[in-house]
Amino acid sequence: MLKINNLHAKLEDEDKQILKGVSLEVPAGEVHAIMGPNGSGKSTTSYVLSGRDGYEVTDGSATLYGEDLLEMEPEERAAAGLFLAFQYPVEIPGVGNMTFLRTALNAQRKRRGEEELSAAEFLKLIREKGKALNIDADMLKRPVNVGFSGGEKKRNEILQMAVLEPKMCILDETDSGLDVDAMRLVADGVNALRAPDRAFLVITHYQRLLDHIRPDVVHIMSDGKIVKTGGPELALEVEQNGYADLLSEVA
Amino acid sequence: MNDITDLEVREGVDRETVETVANMGSYKYGWDTEIEMEYAPKGLSEDIVRLISEKNGEPEWMTDWRLKAYRRWVTMQEPSWAMLNYPEIDFQDQYYYARPKSMEAKPKSLDEVDPKLLATYEKLGIPLKEQMILAGVEGADAAPADGRKVAVDAVFDSVSVGTTFKDELAKAGVIFCSISEAIREHPELVQKYLGSVVPPTDNFYATLNSAVFSDGSFVYIPPGVTCPMELSTYFRINAENTGQFERTLIIADKGSYVSYLEGCTAPKRDTAQLHAAVVEIVVLEDAEVKYSTVQNWFPGDEDGNGGIYNFVTKRADCREARAKVMWTQVETGSAITWKYPSCVLRGDDSQGEFYSIAITNNHQQADTGTKMIHLGKNTRSRIVSKGISAGKAQNTYRGLVSMHPKATNSRNYTQCDSLLIGDKCGAHTVPYIEVKNASSRVEHEATTSKVDDDQLFYCRQRGMDEEEAVAVIVNGFAKEVLQALPMEFAMEAQSLVAISLEGSVG
Numbered sequence: 001m002l003k004i005n006n007l008h009a010k011l012e013d014e015d016k017q018i019l020k021g022v023s024l025e026v027p028a029g030e031v032h033a034i035m036g037p038n039g040s041g042k043s044t045t046s047y048v049l050s051g052r053d054g055y056e057v058t059d060g061s062a063t064l065y066g067e068d069l070l071e072m073e074p075e076e077r078a079a080a081g082l083f084l085a086f087q088y089p090v091e092i093p094g095v096g097n098m099t100f101l102r103t104a105l106n107a108q109r110k111r112r113g114e115e116e117l118s119a120a121e122f123l124k125l126i127r128e129k130g131k132a133l134n135i136d137a138d139m140l141k142r143p144v145n146v147g148f149s150g151g152e153k154k155r156n157e158i159l160q161m162a163v164l165e166p167k168m169c170i171l172d173e174t175d176s177g178l179d180v181d182a183m184r185l186v187a188d189g190v191n192a193l194r195a196p197d198r199a200f201l202v203i204t205h206y207q208r209l210l211d212h213i214r215p216d217v218v219h220i221m222s223d224g225k226i227v228k229t230g231g232p233e234l235a236l237e238v239e240q241n242g243y244a245d246l247l248s249e250v251a
Numbered sequence: 252m253n254d255i256t257d258l259e260v261r262e263g264v265d266r267e268t269v270e271t272v273a274n275m276g277s278y279k280y281g282w283d284t285e286i287e288m289e290y291a292p293k294g295l296s297e298d299i300v301r302l303i304s305e306k307n308g309e310p311e312w313m314t315d316w317r318l319k320a321y322r323r324w325v326t327m328q329e330p331s332w333a334m335l336n337y338p339e340i341d342f343q344d345q346y347y348y349a350r351p352k353s354m355e356a357k358p359k360s361l362d363e364v365d366p367k368l369l370a371t372y373e374k375l376g377i378p379l380k381e382q383m384i385l386a387g388v389e390g391a392d393a394a395p396a397d398g399r400k401v402a403v404d405a406v407f408d409s410v411s412v413g414t415t416f417k418d419e420l421a422k423a424g425v426i427f428c429s430i431s432e433a434i435r436e437h438p439e440l441v442q443k444y445l446g447s448v449v450p451p452t453d454n455f456y457a458t459l460n461s462a463v464f465s466d467g468s469f470v471y472i473p474p475g476v477t478c479p480m481e482l483s484t485y486f487r488i489n490a491e492n493t494g495q496f497e498r499t500l501i502i503a504d505k506g507s508y509v510s511y512l513e514g515c516t517a518p519k520r521d522t523a524q525l526h527a528a529v530v531e532i533v534v535l536e537d538a539e540v541k542y543s544t545v546q547n548w549f550p551g552d553e554d555g556n557g558g559i560y561n562f563v564t565k566r567a568d569c570r571e572a573r574a575k576v577m578w579t580q581v582e583t584g585s586a587i588t589w590k591y592p593s594c595v596l597r598g599d600d601s602q603g604e605f606y607s608i609a610i611t612n613n614h615q616q617a618d619t620g621t622k623m624i625h626l627g628k629n630t631r632s633r634i635v636s637k638g639i640s641a642g643k644a645q646n647t648y649r650g651l652v653s654m655h656p657k658a659t660n661s662r663n664y665t666q667c668d669s670l671l672i673g674d675k676c677g678a679h680t681v682p683y684i685e686v687k688n689a690s691s692r693v694e695h696e697a698t699t700s701k702v703d704d705d706q707l708f709y710c711r712q713r714g715m716d717e718e719e720a721v722a723v724i725v726n727g728f729a730k731e732v733l734q735a736l737p738m739e740f741a742m743e744a745q746s747l748v749a750i751s752l753e754g755s756v757g
């Protein structure tokens with residue numbers, strides 16, 4: 001589904017190379033995890049894939065279902081099925097969470113030539129999805145992420161994912177800052193969405209999340225590259241020994 | 252914790268925005284109607300003033316009132332203190348009176364009005380038939396089932412075309428008619444109140460208006476009456492090179508209530524057009540007036556050609572105890588906006604509120620704000636101003652809060668937020684504060700922010716295109732003011748926000 005090949009990216013305004021040849025492939029139906037030290041380029045990979053300004057791709061490619069992602073506008077990538085749960089979700093004052101989400105959903109549907117959802121249909125959908133994530137009516141009415149606690153923001157990202165039903169979900173440290181119960185909710189949310197035609201790329205520092213969401217493949221990223229790829233046991237190894245041994249081994 | 256099943260959806264508003272953005276044409280009211288017009292000769296003189304008065308069938312006292320204003324006006328200078336930049340206006344190169352030929356003999360009822368005129372308003376979405384307006388019209392899934400009536404007075408160039416629901420209003424004792432009709436039919440009210448809030452000598456534009464105003468709306472709500480429906484006036488400038496000078500006079504007698512809406516549009520023309528209106532509101536004991544404006548005059552093209560020069564004097568006088576007035580304005584149009592709806596809080600315990608959204612894009616310039624003049628004891632005022640600038644536009648908030656020595660224990664709260672889109676536009680805040688007694692308090696908060704790239708990216712990652720994203724963020728920024736508008740207008744205003752910011756990003 002998602003194919004990244006030798007992806008190089010630098011900062012647009014600075015001569016600083018951040019991604020130095022990332023390659024990985026996530027087939028439909030699978031869950032992959034990316035782990036790696038702080039500053040190794042995990043978030044940058046997710047931003048470059050989703051089309052955030054400020055980066056320049058200098059080499060390599062990224063495709064979703066064979067379509068060139070890098071040629072598309074961010075909203076086109078979203079409509080094509082790419083979703084990013086942000087490491088730091090943004091606050092949008094004055095814009096109701098529900099209004100925001102309905103606008104987004106209908107924008108995507110329209111772009112794909114699908115019928116837009118009426119208020120009633122949308123309400124039904126969001127009630128259903130909200131319930132599963134323990135998101136109450138109050139949180140849906142409040143402005144997007146404004147005054148949300150760290151954990152609430154992350155749950156809200158998963159709610160958006162559940163409503164938008166993307167094909168390729170990238171989760172950037174969605175587990176950071178969650179208490180044990182919230183972690184469960186998030187993991188359950190992800191597991192409920194697992195499907196043969198959907199794939200996940202989960203960026204995380206902790207084995208904890210991976211206990212709940214069993215990944216098929218674990219990638220280790222360091223200094224702008226994937227340096228090692230293995231099964232779930234790779235995450236356990238990181239948890240026990242840290243990155244030092246692993247990295248010296250590949251160096 | 253609220254249960255999720257209690258949740259109510261009340262949106263529609265944002266839907267509308269998004270749809271409007273999708274079908275956007277830059278200024279959708281820019282067409283003109285071919286209607287045979289009758290003009291007074293170009294330029295301004297005592298003869299023209301007399302002619303206007305005569306065309307309106309006015310009594311002599313009114314003609315004299317106008318002439319006095321005219322004689323005063325010729326001695327006055329155009330003010331230059333506002334942060335506005337525009338070519339000198341040649342006041343002799345304007346028509347001061349234009350009316351559709353078909354209105355020569357005043358139609359007695361709407362059935363007699365030229366169908367072309369009615370069609371013009373229909374095209375603008377303004378019903379001149381007496382019909383129910385369902386709140387939220389299209390796309391509002393949350394519209395109340397009972398519908399709402401809105402009485403409309405339509406002013407086309409210089410004259411009032413007609414007023415709806417007159418009979419029903421008359422039953423409640425409410426007078427809602429054109430000001431020219433009020434001068435003829437209710438001279439005692441007009442003589443008592445006209446110019447009592449904005450005197451003919453007030454300022455250059457108000458004085459000009461006093462001399463040449465052609466028509467406008469008149470409202471009188473008798474003591475204790477809550478006006479049974481929303482009242483609204485739609486102003487349409489159609490004729491070329493024609494100034495529009497309306498005069499609105501609203502009197503809310505003791506213990507009465509009225510909510511009044513004003514909407515404005517004009518065709519696209521590449522020469523600028525002058526608009527200098529005066530609105531006077533008199534609020535007596537325990538009465539309350541809500542005055543909402545959605546101003547959508549043609550703003551000029553992307554290069555700054557044409558557009559309406561809007562110089563407006565609006566003032567409410569809370570003349571007696573516990574009188575209350577609320578101004579809400581959404582200013583999206585005009586090339587130049589010079590406008591400071593004000594409250595004179597004369598009665599003890601009277602209250603004034605001002606909620607404003609001013610959007611400027613391309614080469615638009617707005618210098619707008621309010622004046623809160625506290626004269627009575629325990630008076631309260633609240634100002635919420637949201638200025639949004641994009642393109643090369645300049646947006647200035649200019650506000651005065653004045654607490655007189657006798658206005659003891661009075662309070663003002665001012666919140667003044669500016670939002671910038673892009674880096675070629677400007678926002679300025681000019682607050683004037685005078686407090687002349689020790690027991691009163693004035694609070695002022697001001698912020699300036701930019702539409703944040705991270706917010707835009709977040710919206711786009713979720714599927715909105717750049718314009719939708721800006722509209723969503725801006726509507727969020729202006730939410731407190733949008734909420735102060737009556738529901739039907741809130742929707743219109745939200746879509747206007749989107750339209751007026753077209754092309755402001757990327």
Ligand SMILES: Nc1ncnc2c1ncn2[C@@H]1O[C@H](COP(=O)(O)OP(=O)(O)OP(=O)(O)O)[C@@H](O)[C@H]1O
Binds near residue numbers: 018043
């Ligand atoms: N806009 C930017 N300006 C300057 N440096 C940047 C920018 N974006 C990324 N970087 C740098 O690129 C490197 C990779 O950052 P990135 O956020 O992708 O790391 P990460 O792997 O997600 O780290 P963490 O685990 O801490 O979230 C870091 O050194 C970071 O400082």
Ligand SMILES: [Mg+2]
Binds near residue numbers: 042043044087172173
């Ligand atoms: Mg990161």
